[in-house]
Amino acid sequence: MTISRRDVLLGGAGLAAGSLASPFLGSVPASAQVPKFEPEPGASLRLLRWAPFVKGEEDAWIANTKKFTEATGVEVRIDKESWEDIRPKAAVAANVGSGPDIVWVWFDDAQQYPDKLLDVTDLANGLAKTYGGFYPGNEVYAKVKDRFVGVPLATIGNAVVYRDSWVKDAGFSEFPKDTKGLLELGKALKAKGHPMGFTLGHGVGDGNNFTHWVLWSHGGKMVSEEGKVVINSPETVAALRYVAELYKTFIPGTESWLDVNNNRAFIAGDLSVTANGVSIYYAAANDPKLADMAADMKSTNFPVGPVGQPVELHQTTTAGIFKYTKYPKAAQAYLAFMFDAPQYNAWLQGASAYCCQTLKAFASNPVWTSKPIHAAYAKASETLRPNGYAGPLGPQSAAAMADWIVVDMVAEAATGQRTPEEAAKRAQSRAERIYR
Missing domain, CATH: 3.40.190.10 (Periplasmic binding protein-like II)
Structure with a gap:
């Protein structure tokens, strides 16, 4: 298809006349x-x-x-x-x-x-x-x-990616659909020498996606609908206690991972389960030496936690x-x-x-x-759930994410640097400085 300067200048309205036909979408409506x-x-x-x-x-x-x-x-x-x-x-x-x-x-x-x-x-x-x-x-x-x-x-999109044969070898016919099952799977995989690994460092994508899921899956949230900081809550503490147990099934070093590290560990065969974009699959699928790994890879959405519904960043x-x-x-x-x-x-x-x-x-x-x-x-x-949940987005929500408050809180509790209660209290204090 040849696209003229006139087509570009007119945008969708001009292209709607007929040149914008698409094998995936059909023609753009005349009301473009x-x-x-x-x-x-x-x-x-x-x-x-x-x-x-x-x-x-x-x-x-x-x-x-x-x-x-x-x-x-x-x-x-x-x-x-x-x-x-x-x-x-x-x-x-x-x-x-x-x-x-x-x-x-x-x-x-x-x-x-x-x-x-x-x-x-x-x-x-x-x-x-x-x-x-x-x-x-x-x-x-x-x-x-x-x-x-x-x-x-x-x-x-961020999804759980795993080695299907290793999950089955650990005694699970399918990937768990709830957080309790994920913890049990992690223990079984670790015992088999195939640890899981989720990013706990300052990874813009993987770190934020995983740690917000940990928080939200247990009912925790940064702020209320009115914008009041409520991250130091029983729900948050429960989430942090959970991740402290889950972390015991991880490969060492995840607290320093950025967005590339879990990809590399998985492709190296060091991980059984992680969370990532689909790029991790194509890293294996495009390498002839990793054909068996690619064939063994499956993806699924994050398990549902006590909150009772899917919650993904x-x-x-x-x-x-x-x-x-x-x-x-x-x-x-x-x-x-x-x-x-x-x-x-x-x-x-x-x-x-x-x-x-x-x-x-x-x-x-x-x-x-x-x-x-x-x-x-x-x-x-x-x-997707916006990161400022449950309050409105704005300079405060952006600053809280840029300051890694949720990521740091989850990492501190997971690694034992702070108790869940201490980590939640520190996150509350940091967030209140932003949401004042």
Whole structure:
């Protein structure tokens, strides 16, 4: 398909006339309402994104960017930083007023400097009306009151990944569906010489996902609906007592892990169970020497705890445009183009289930049913719980996550650095300094 400059400038509304047909989504409805953005003369853009864990995802994004440049003449420079470095790099750019035009931020990072970000409400609303709306969990991260300060880009689903033969060898015909069963499985696997391992260090994705699950699965929460800090609660202490027992089944050293460490340990054959994006499967599947491991890998959603329902954080990423950009129309034209069905569907395909759509219409992408291991990641955007639970998102929730309060609390209790009661009390004090 040839995409003209006119198609790009008209966005979804122009492409709806017929060139936006997609084998995954069908034609975009005639009611498509993505606004027009004509790039400024001589415009060029710089995008800061996180380093990829799935090369096909990056390749698809670069290919789509090349199509945009060919159609508009707008060159787009793409820079990459590690997951841990994106947050401080973006914050510095916001504060000094220079750097990339567009940045991919994590969770509610955009809530820390909303006045530094371009209002993209028209673009986001147009995309929502055209593609069935954003999932609520993704939308809340990108909005301040009624104003979009970013466009929800993707959810990186987090699921439990395990070696099926080892689980069976430990005496379990299927993976446990509750926290009590997970603890019993951990003990059995450790006895067989196949320990589990979940990230307890400052891993933006894996550390936050696991520790928030520990807290929420037992009914704990950072703040109440009114924004009052309530993390020092009986439910939190129960969660911390549980993780202290679960930690005894772990491989040593998980308290220092970042997002890459559990991947490496699992691929090395040192782990039986961890939690990760689907990238961990493809690290094995794409290595001929690890074919047997890949065939033995399965995924499932986190077990349900005493709270009685699934509670999962999942990592979200939002594309924000800084107000200081010289080319706000070009930046919005670029994002509008990348969300058009042919480009966005190609990106989801390239990501191989690593990135979950934020717009509901793209749930029909066949990537979710192409492999059994993808199933646990398919509804990440639909089921995610925002990190500021149970209170509203904003500067306080963003600061609490950036300060690693939940991660540190769970790690301290798990490793015995503090008792569960001491860890919860310290987390309460740290959070109160932010939520005052």
